[in-house]
Amino acid sequence: MLKDEACIFCQIVDKKIQSQILFENDTILAFLDIFPISNGHTIVIPKNHYNNLEDIPVDELTDVFKIVKKISSKIYEKLKIDGYNILQNNFKAAGQVINHFHVHIIPRRREDGKFQLLIPREQSKEEELNKTLKTIIE
Ligand SMILES: [Zn+2]
Structure with missing residues (x-):
């Protein structure tokens, strides 16, 4: 198993740090966030x-998302929420705090006053989109 002794999530995997575990198998762990954005944040x-x-690796990523789907549905049903966000941050610039790949399941309720993805956006010009597309795919 790949491990970083200083990593807080690796310590949770090793049960050196206690957590509220919703799901565990040989390769995946799901637990409640200790600083939840909302009740049930996993x-x-x-x-x-x-x-x-x-x-x-892609096969492990696939396994993680199978569990994300399973647990999201369970949270949606059992906590009777109105929706949920799946959030996955990569690198500091995108808000990643713990450098151990992880997926957030954030339960949401109508008018819960939490974050909304209502960030100001401007329509891009077609030539700008084409230039970006060319840069990414070439
Ligand atoms: Zn780790």
Whole structure:
């Protein structure tokens, strides 16, 4: 198993740090976030230590998201919420705090006053989109 002794999530995997575990198998762990954005905020991680999406192998990523789907549905049903956000941050610039790949399941209620993705956006010109597209795919 890939491990970083200093990593807080690896310590949770090793049960050196206690957590409220919703799901566990040989390769995946899901537990309640200790600093929840909302009630039921859950973290799903591979037990192997990967820094972020760049590092995790596709087959393990697939396994993680199978569990994300399973747990999200369960939370939606059992906590009778109105919706949920799936959030996955990569690198400091995108708000990643713990450098062990993880997926947030954030339960939401109508008018809960939490974050909204209502960020100001401007329509891009077609030539600008084409230039960006060319840069990414070439
Ligand atoms: Zn780790």
